[in-house]
Structure formats: structure tokens, C-alpha cells
Amino acid sequence: MLVTSRFGGCRRGIYQTIEDGTVTVRGAGTCLRAIVRQGQVVEEVRRTSTECTTLRYGQGQTVKRDGKIIQQVFYEPGSLHAIRRGGLWKRQTDLTLCGMAGTLRCYSTRGGLYGRETFTYCNGVRAYAAERGQQKLEVRRPDGRLWIVLEGRMRLGLHSMAERLNPRPNDVGLWWLIAGQDLSVKIYGPSGSRVVTQGRMENHQRQGRWLENGKVSYYLSGVKISRTLCEEDPDQWDGAEVLRIPNAQLRSSFLNKMGYERLLQKVDHEVLDTDADGSQLLAITVLSGGQPALTVDRSMRLLRVVCPSTRATYVLRVPPEVQSCQEARHWTLGLGLRSVRNGARFDLVQET
Amino acid sequence: MAKREIPTRRAFRQGELLFLPLSKEDYTRLFGDRRDLAGQGWQDLDTNVIREGEATGHKHQVLTKLAVSAALFAPPESWMQALAGMDRITGEDRLLVADGPVEIVHPEHKPLTLPKGIHLIVVQREYDETRPYHVLD
Secondary structure: OEEEOOOOOOOOOOEEEOOOEEEEEEOOOOEEEEEEEOOEEEEEEEEOOOEEEEEEOOOEEEEEEOOEEEEEEEEOOOOOOOEOOOOEEEEEEEEEEOOEEEEEEEEEOOOOOEEEEEEEEOOOOEEEEEEOOOOEEEEEOOOOOEEEEEEEOOOOOOOOHHHHHOOOOOOOOHHHHOOOOEEEEEEEOOOOOOEEEEEEEEOOEEEEEEEEOOEEEEEEOOEEEOHHHHHOOHHHOOHHHHHOOOOHHHHHHHHHHHOHHHHHHHOOEEEEEEOOOOOEEEEEEOOEOOEOOOOOOOEEEEEEEEOOOOOOEEEEEEOOOOOOHHHHHHHHOOEOHHHHHOOOOEEEEEEO | OOOOOOOOEEEEEEOOEEEEEOOHHHHHHHHOOOOOOHHHOOEEOOOOEEEEOOOOOOEEEEEOOOOOOEEEEEOOOOOOOOOOOEOOOOOOOEEEEEOOOEEEEEOOEEEEEEOOEEEEEEEOOOOOOOOOOOOOO
């Protein structure tokens, strides 16, 4: 183990190698103790005034609050902190759902994947039982009435659904719940019969008509738009007007909805360059009232790029001097045009 | 005249964010031999949120494991220095100082694991004709 300090100031730095022993770091109201054996940290204990977290590599982690165990995580023997395979890997009792405390139990598959999780209120009512790959999930209130219905492919993770539902009571943590590409959401009121929120997520974004707390809104890739825009045929849109929308995400959404083929039919353009990753450098002449606008470049260059994670297509405006996709892409990432032309490049180790 | 050789720069990317691990030379170029970023006007943000989506509210966040600490710093407005070959650091860019491997998460992107070290986080930019930038001569 190597203990170092950052920004400690002149002659106040620490640089100490520890083979065997215990390192204790005390801060304001916190204390971290690490036990080192043969240069490796084998146990970490972090204490605050109310909580004590003990992490034993290869065994598990226990969190105690006021002397009572509130969370236990079990690790696979022989690993550092991989979850235990084929059984209960986590039990947590400090979570609340819909205003009532309960117990979360998470189970893994034999292969060590997140397989199943259940949440049971302290009154014995089961809130939900979610399984890997399940297509429909029903979450119930403490009185047993239906609360949330999610339709789509469920994906379990390190953070439980109960945790993901908790942080944002207003939107029930939908952003965190949705790991799949498409999911329909329906939230019922306290009576369990009246729907107060309903809509569809596509590619992690709200899409189309949404009923939210009794009010209807319309979304295009997560951005709120008017009903007219939502329902209007993109054929009626003016391509040049769309290109002038200031919000990049909204503009990109309109362009995506409009479709590049349609946009290219509406505005004069030229494909200057195409890259192997699917990106394209486009040139469009922007006119304002029949005359080239003094404040707008006469030649607009657009780089169309594909996000490697979501496969969504984005269009970014690039300087009019840009001549190729490579130049445009590196410019958007901060390289100067002169440097790019002199051979400067980014070696992208990982791209998500 | 022969073109000046500019080395390829190692980088990681998540969505609109580019993470550039800083070498000693890079650090020296930006900060000289000073170690205290706060002393040079960089603000410790005391948050793990790198950037939040303007329209959707989705966040790029730094996650650390126990015993690993990470800090995010924002540049002062007057900051003019830039890395070799790059345009100058803007107010939206960040510096991430991590003393162990950290994970960058975002609801729409797969997690990105960064090695320990100091990383300059550059936000992907878009050309805007109303703002000046370094025009190629």
C-alpha cells in the first residue's frame, strides 16, 4: 500500500510505502482505517458519527448504523469484491419505498450476474419482485395497491430498483430505472385505479405524448415541445428554420425526426467528406430572406456523427474552413485546426 | 517549411466529454511547478457531477470506490493556458484529480473507467459564428 498526499504544501507531503500494518486517517467526523497485509489492503473500516462500514476483500461489506446492521453485501471467495454467485448477495434494511421502510434482497445467478431482487415492506406486503430479462414489472404501494407498471425489458444492476425509485420522488427516478432501450411507464394515483403519469421512453428519453401528474406534455427525445410540433408532419418543416434552432439537442431531435434525407431535399447541400465511422461532413448554404445574412456564414459546415453508445445521430456545426470529417471531429474535441492539419490526433482508448 | 511534429494524444471519451490524462509535461505547461490548483484560481467544485444535460437533466458523474478520492476543479475565467496543439481551456472544461481508478457514469452511456491521475475534461464544442475562435490563417 502506498500512502500519498495531494496539495499538502511545501515539505508537508506524505509518500510512504506500507507492507504490513494499519493506516488510520482521521478527518472531520470521519475515520478511515485500512489493514495492510503483504502490501495489500485486506480490510477497510470507515466510521462516521452514525455509521460504520467494514469492507473485507473477498468476503463482504457490512454497514452498521447506530450499532445495527443495515446492509450486508457478500463477495465471491477468491475475488476482491465480485458479488457472490448463485444466491443472496445483498440484504438491505434501511431503504424506504413509497414512504415505508422495508427489506431489499438481491440474488445473483450461478454465473454471477444480477438475477433477481425483491423488496418487502415492513408490514409484510411485497412491493415488487424483479427478475433479469422480465418484460413487465409491477410495483405496489404499502397497502397492496398498484403504484407503478413498467413494460419493457428490465435490467437489474448494482443499484437496486428500490434505490433507483427513491432519490427523485417527483419523477420516481425514471432515468435510473430505464436501462433498456424502450420502456412504457404507467404510474397510478393513491387509489390504485387512476393513472396520473403515463408515457413512453425511447433511447432513455421521453418520447411522444406524456401524461404527467394529470397534465399532458409532448416530448421529442427528452425535450418538451408543443403539441403542434409533436404531431405535425416533418414534411411541413422548413429545413433552414430547423438548422437555426439554438438548442443543440432539440435541433438534433428535429433533424433526427425530420430525417437527413428529407433535410437534404429541403436545403441545398453538398457532402464534402465521409468517414469510415459513418460521420459525414456536409456543406449547406444558408440564406436569410433571399440574401446571405451578414451575421451568418454563407457556407455552413455540419458534421453528422453517430454516438457509439446510443447509436443516435447528432449534427454539430463546425468552422467553415473545415475540409474533412477527421478535421471536423478533432476540432469539436478541442484540437486547433492548425494542429489537426499538422498531424495532431487523439488516440481514443475507450469511447462510450 | 517542414510541419512541426505533434504527438498523438491518448484520450477517453464519453458522449460529449473527452478525458485527457495529463502527462508531467502537460501539467507543467498548464501550471508550472505549482501543486495547489486552488492557489491558481481553480475552484474545487465539491461535487461529483461533471456536467448536466441542459434539456434532459442527465448527468455525467464520477463514481469512486472506498479509499479512492477524486476532486473536480473548474478553471478561473481568466485562464488562458492551453495544452500543446489544442485551443485554450474554456470555462466549461474541468480538471479531474483522482488518486485511484474512477468510473464515469451517465444514464445514456456505458460506464467509462479512467486510470488514476489528473485528467483534463474537454467538452465537445460546436462552432458558433457569433463567438470568436482561432481562425486558421
